[in-house]
Amino acid sequence: MNMKLGMLTFATAATAVVAAAGCGTAYPAPTQRLADAQSANRSAMELGADKQPDAQLHYKLSEEQIAKANVVLKDGDNKRADMMLIRAKADAELALALAKEAKAKQEAQQAAEQAKTQTQAVQGAAQ
Amino acid sequence: MKTLTMSSLGALVLFAVGCGSTVPPELVSARSAYDRASKGPSAQLNPAGLHSAKETLDAAEHSFDDDGDSQDTKDLAYTAERRAQTAEARAREMQAVSQKDEIVKATQAYKDSKGQQTAAELAQAKKMLATTSVQLENEKKNREEAERRAAEAQKLLAGFATVKAEPRGMVITLSGSVLFASDKSELLGTAKTKLNQVADSLKEDGRDITILGHTDSQGNDDYNVKLSQRRADAVRQYLISRGVDQNKVKAEGKGKAEPIADNASPEGRANNRRVEIVLGPKTEAK
Structure with a gap:
């Protein structure tokens, strides 16, 4: 009986250890995800997303979510931090895309204006 | 009998949870964003971006099926919406770049054609000027x-x-x-x-x-x-x-x-x- 109890206690303890170990290793700290989100956020800023009206909101959301993820990471909630960083990266990438879109549109507009000026100049010279 | 009752009750409780989960606004927005993107220029210009948004939306839908309006479902839906919007923005950027290239090309072609035309006109004008000069010179000589x-x-x-x-x-x-x-x-x-x-x-x-x-x-x-x-x-x-x-x-x-x-x-x-x-x-x- 004692022997039986001993076996049961061991099994329970082993299960508890395994479970505890499982919880500890199942979700590692999302360091790569953090680096990716920070890199995307930096790229967005370098392209002027922090100043471009359409991109600005998503740039700020990305920044805030990275900051929150860092706090959650310190608390040891790796999974929550990971999800926050996925959101942060998605916002940073959207901010970057919106900034690039605005830049491309502005360049197209400039090209159209230049074309108009140059066309008028050529017509003026021909007359 | 007791076991059966417990099982039935558990299933009922689970079913009630599933039915009671309302679709989170994040998922509603994500579906709508993906729907819009898939009908826009992204389908042609940025299929890879659109595909990434679709994968994330599918993950959000599975999460919703499995866990209802859990935080994971909301996070995945949020991400899917951003990815659909990103796919759209990239497609619009590509359109603007291609528009710009076309304008530059058309302007250059116009300038080239006008340049050739102008060169021909200039040659003609020079010829006329030379003829007129000779005529004027002759007239001057005659007058003198x-x-x-x-x-x-x-x-x-x-x-x-x-x-x-x-x-x-x-x-x-x-x-x-x-x-x-x-x-x-x-x-x-x-x-x-x-x-x-x-x-x-x-x-x-x-x-x-x-x-x-x-x-x-x-x-x-x-x-x-x-x-x-x-x-x-x-x-x-x-x-x-x-x-x-x-x-x-x-x-x-x-x-x-x-x-x-x-x-x-x-x-x-x-x-x-x-x-x-x-x-x-x-x-x-x-």
């Missing part, structure tokens, strides 16, 4: 030549005739008494010498020549017209004999019709008896 001849004629005819520029042309007026004896239409010898000089300056000239004979008012009108005609003819014939092109010279007798002085005085009548050589505009030889 005419002026020189007029000056020479003036000099030669001094005391024998007057040369005057009038609206009808340059008019050389020869006194009748210098050319003809009274009531005659044969040229005097001295007149011929003087007319030689006139003929020399006229024969190279391309202008039409009209020789007009005039008399004073004395005598019969008909007679005067005929006398003035004979005198004009005499001068014409003489000029032709000296080399002036006969096709360019005509003669006309005006009689007393166009006096230039008062017929009441002898001086006036002497002035009215005259022959005028009118040089008209220059014409091509016939």
Whole structure:
């Protein structure tokens, strides 16, 4: 009986250890995800997303979510931090895309204006 | 029996949780964002971006099926919406870039075509300018030549005739008494010498020549017209004999019709008896 109890206690303890170990290793700290989100956020800023009206909101959301993820990471909630960083990266990438879109549109507009000026100049010279 | 009851209750509870989960707003927005993106230019221009959004949306849908409106479902839906929006923004960026390229290309093509056109126009203009310059130079030479001849004629005819520029042309007026004896239409010898000089300056000239004979008012009108005609003819014939092109010279007798002085005085009548050589505009030889 004692022997039986001993076996049961061991099994329970082993299960508890395994479970505890499982919880500890199942979700590692999302360091790569953090680096990716920070890199995307930096790229967005370098392209002027922090100043471009359409991109600005998503740039700020990305920044805030990275900051929150860092706090959650310190608390040891790796999974929550990971999800926050996925959101942060998605916002940073959207901010970057919106900034690039605005830049491309502005360049197209400039090209159209230049074309108009140059066309008028050529017509003026021909007359 | 007890076990069965517990199982049924558990299933019921789970079913109730599933049914009770309302679709989180994040998932509603994500579905809508993906739907919009898939119908827009991203489908053609950015299928990879759209695919990434679809994968995330599917993950969100599975999460919702499995866990209802859990935080994971919301996070995945949030991410799916951003990815759909990113796919759209990239497609719009590509459109703008391609628009810009087309504008630049079209402008360059326009400039090139205009440049070629302008070069051709410039060559044509230069050619025209050169032709015009030659024409102007020729005209200038002709004018100078005419002026020189007029000056020479003036000099030669001094005391024998007057040369005057009038609206009808340059008019050389020869006194009748210098050319003809009274009531005659044969040229005097001295007149011929003087007319030689006139003929020399006229024969190279391309202008039409009209020789007009005039008399004073004395005598019969008909007679005067005929006398003035004979005198004009005499001068014409003489000029032709000296080399002036006969096709360019005509003669006309005006009689007393166009006096230039008062017929009441002898001086006036002497002035009215005259022959005028009118040089008209220059014409091509016939």
